[in-house]
Amino acid sequence: MATIAIKVENISKQYRLGQIGTGTLSHDLNRWWHKVRGKENPYLKIGEENIHEKKGKSQYVWALKDIDFEVEKGESLGIIGKNGAGKSTLLKILSRVTGPTTGGFKVKGRIASLLEVGTGFHPELTGRENIFMNGAILGMTKQEIKRKFDEIVAFSGIERYIDTPAKRYSSGMYVRLAFAVAAHLDSEILIADEVLAVGDAEFQKKCLGKMKDVTTEGRTVLFVSHNMAAVRSFCKTTVLLRNGSVVMAGYADAVIKEYMLSGTTDNQNVKLFSPPIHISHNAKLHSISVYQPGKSLNEPLSIDFPVIIEADLEINEIPPGKSYQITYLFKGDEGNVLLVTSSIMDTTFSINPGRQKTKCLIPSNFFNSGTFYIAFQFVENRNTLIFREEDIISLILIEGERPLGSWMGHTPGFLLPKFEWSNEPIM
Amino acid sequence: MIGKEREEQWDIVVEGGKNKLSLKFEELWRYRDLILQFSRRDIATVYNQTILGPLWFLIQPLLTSVLFLVVFGGIAHIQTGTIPGMLFYLSGLTIWNYFLTCFTAIANTFVTNSGIFGKVYFPRLVMPLSKVISSLFVFGAQLILFLGFLIYYAVFHVKGFSFHCSPYLFLIPYLLIVMGGLALGLGIIISSLTTKYRDLSYLVTFGVQLLMYVTPVIYPLPSAGKKRMFILANPMSSIIENFRYAFFTEGPFHWLPLVYSSIFMIITLLIGILIFNKIEQNFMDTV
Numbered sequence: 001m002a003t004i005a006i007k008v009e010n011i012s013k014q015y016r017l018g019q020i021g022t023g024t025l026s027h028d029l030n031r032w033w034h035k036v037r038g039k040e041n042p043y044l045k046i047g048e049e050n051i052h053e054k055k056g057k058s059q060y061v062w063a064l065k066d067i068d069f070e071v072e073k074g075e076s077l078g079i080i081g082k083n084g085a086g087k088s089t090l091l092k093i094l095s096r097v098t099g100p101t102t103g104g105f106k107v108k109g110r111i112a113s114l115l116e117v118g119t120g121f122h123p124e125l126t127g128r129e130n131i132f133m134n135g136a137i138l139g140m141t142k143q144e145i146k147r148k149f150d151e152i153v154a155f156s157g158i159e160r161y162i163d164t165p166a167k168r169y170s171s172g173m174y175v176r177l178a179f180a181v182a183a184h185l186d187s188e189i190l191i192a193d194e195v196l197a198v199g200d201a202e203f204q205k206k207c208l209g210k211m212k213d214v215t216t217e218g219r220t221v222l223f224v225s226h227n228m229a230a231v232r233s234f235c236k237t238t239v240l241l242r243n244g245s246v247v248m249a250g251y252a253d254a255v256i257k258e259y260m261l262s263g264t265t266d267n268q269n270v271k272l273f274s275p276p277i278h279i280s281h282n283a284k285l286h287s288i289s290v291y292q293p294g295k296s297l298n299e300p301l302s303i304d305f306p307v308i309i310e311a312d313l314e315i316n317e318i319p320p321g322k323s324y325q326i327t328y329l330f331k332g333d334e335g336n337v338l339l340v341t342s343s344i345m346d347t348t349f350s351i352n353p354g355r356q357k358t359k360c361l362i363p364s365n366f367f368n369s370g371t372f373y374i375a376f377q378f379v380e381n382r383n384t385l386i387f388r389e390e391d392i393i394s395l396i397l398i399e400g401e402r403p404l405g406s407w408m409g410h411t412p413g414f415l416l417p418k419f420e421w422s423n424e425p426i427m
Numbered sequence: 428m429i430g431k432e433r434e435e436q437w438d439i440v441v442e443g444g445k446n447k448l449s450l451k452f453e454e455l456w457r458y459r460d461l462i463l464q465f466s467r468r469d470i471a472t473v474y475n476q477t478i479l480g481p482l483w484f485l486i487q488p489l490l491t492s493v494l495f496l497v498v499f500g501g502i503a504h505i506q507t508g509t510i511p512g513m514l515f516y517l518s519g520l521t522i523w524n525y526f527l528t529c530f531t532a533i534a535n536t537f538v539t540n541s542g543i544f545g546k547v548y549f550p551r552l553v554m555p556l557s558k559v560i561s562s563l564f565v566f567g568a569q570l571i572l573f574l575g576f577l578i579y580y581a582v583f584h585v586k587g588f589s590f591h592c593s594p595y596l597f598l599i600p601y602l603l604i605v606m607g608g609l610a611l612g613l614g615i616i617i618s619s620l621t622t623k624y625r626d627l628s629y630l631v632t633f634g635v636q637l638l639m640y641v642t643p644v645i646y647p648l649p650s651a652g653k654k655r656m657f658i659l660a661n662p663m664s665s666i667i668e669n670f671r672y673a674f675f676t677e678g679p680f681h682w683l684p685l686v687y688s689s690i691f692m693i694i695t696l697l698i699g700i701l702i703f704n705k706i707e708q709n710f711m712d713t714v
Contacts, residue, residue: 097548098708139549
């Protein structure tokens with residue numbers, strides 16, 4: 001049986017909304033009066049679920065409610081959820097920055113938490129002094145830091161600036177030095193919050209590599225991130241939080257899927273037009289949708305699957321000598337046209353009288369992740385534009401799965417095609 | 428039985444709602460390097476980018492002493508016995524300032540460090556303790572200033588002053604410990620309370636000023652007359668009086684008040700640590 005490294009038992013955290021200070025004394029006295037009479041804290045009963053959008057009745061909300069899970073030794077657990085789901089509060093409690101209102105947790109081993117890199121860094125101190133300062137804050141002894149000093153400096157890659165005050169550092173150097181210290185902690189458990197959102201591509205790769213080493217060394221990692229590509233490749237198990245409660249816990253793939261599904265409450269991938277749009281005197285557009293074959297309609301679209309743009313067209317009659325084509329223009333955030341595809345190019349395709357679904361298949365591994373705004377054009381006889389609708393639908397593509405150990409940041413560019421690679425040995 | 432053994436293996440156990448009263452000395456000992464790191468940081472960075480740098484440590488007591496000399500000596504005619512006025516005020520201010528720098532820094536612990544406290548865990552008591560140590564540096568600088576004046580007065584017999592070395596000088600480290608302990612104890616009590624009730628911090632800045640006047644910093648204890656006992660009830664008084672006695676051997680050495688101050692210090696310190704440890708778990712939510 002694997003040993004449990006962290007055991008979280010019914011952790012709840014209550015926060016008081018509004019101005020702290022107004023009425024504090026009266027609430028404190030009331031709490032104390034209940035305690036004196038041996039009664040429960042009256043304010044623990046009245047908290048509400050933490051839903052940000054709704055205006056609640058109670059002054060007290062539960063940022064976390066009955067969180068219960070276990071982490072095995074050597075396991076790397078991802079914690080995901082929307083902003084405000086309680087991820088950071090949970091990490092804060094586990095790293096003992098703040099205490100739970102009720103419930104508790106038990107830990108085997110030392111915890112090092114990285115809620116922020118470079119805690120305690122002082123701009124006036126040199127890199128060398130800051131390494132010792134930061135290391136001590138994270139719980140290392142002076143001896144430990146001395147032993148690892150060269151390794152830390154080498155990892156950070158700022159050897160030349162080590163005796164320069166940190167205020168002269170670029171923000172990148174600052175972060176690299178800070179992460180270098182954190183990465184060399186000897187603790188059995190590492191708690192990291194979005195640390196990967198910093199630094200350049202090369203350094204991010206280094207960080208993730210280091211994080212992976214950490215897990216293979218048999219250390220336990222709790223990892224909060226919005227970078228699904230990183231969570232998916234790096235964490236075996238994942239916990240999904242929503243409004244302060246655990247919605248789902250289990251294997252990363254399944255939990256991430258659930259998270260992605262829950263994100264899209266109103267479906268952006270299908271546009272129904274009622275009444276249908278008249279795109280010519282004899283044709284109507286009923287709906288347009290983007291989807292991936294084999295996935296359900298409300299699932300997010302990922303770049304490693306083919307995408308179909310489907311237009312539901314109805315044409316009454318096609319006069320002789322006339323033909324119709326569809327053109328899609330893909331535009332970026334700034335409205336610039338990135339690429340155009342049209343059925344003009346495909347002579348085997350034709351739009352027939354009656355109602356039909358015209359499908360345009362974009363192969364897998366073609367677009368990069370991001371949002372594309374699609375403009376729809378209806379063309380007559382391959383040369384005359386008769387209808388144009390800007391931003392008729394948007395195509396939102398998310399990252400696909402990447403091989404373990406590869407870089408997890410966002411790749412620039414709007415295309416990310418998978419070309420064929422080969423090599424021929426030279427004799 | 429097995430289950431019970433497993434329970435005991437946990438290294439960290441946190442339970443909400445139930446704050447145990449404990450002193451947590453072991454944990455503090457594990458973080459001793461951090462205490463020194465913080466003290467060093469305080470000293471290294473406090474007067475960075477000022478032109479006069481650490482000289483400010485000296486200018487402040489010097490100007491204050493001169494002011495006292497003019498106001499209390501010149502205008503109010505408060506006698507300072509056989510001790511020359513300048514030496515009298517400077518000696519009192521040197522030890523009093525140690526209390527003042529410690530206490531004000533510690534009283535604001537939670538407020539000034541909320542950033543770092545919000546990001547990482549270490550025993551919060553590390554911060555106040557580091558202040559006690561870093562304030563020693565300020566004290567050292569001011570002591571050197573005082574000794575400089577003492578030597579000057581003794582060598583040139585200014586105002587007929589002569590210096591006699593007394594064995595009581597060896598008691599000064601002990602006086603410092605009691606002073607530091609008092610500042611720590613009172614400081615952490617105040618800092619624990621200010622997390623929720625900010626009004627206190629205003630009261631404190633004002634209160635410390637008043638406290639100086641019921642401490643024999645600007646007048647010798649005998650001049651208090653019948654209110655002597657009232658002044659001695661202030662635990663700082665015996666330390667300042669004895670600190671002066673060590674240098675000037677004038678009047679009696681206050682043994683009993685010193686014992687009183689020591690006991691007072693231990694009790695405040697214990698109460699302070701208990702309150703502080705109780706509050707530290709959840710202070711982030713209120714600060």
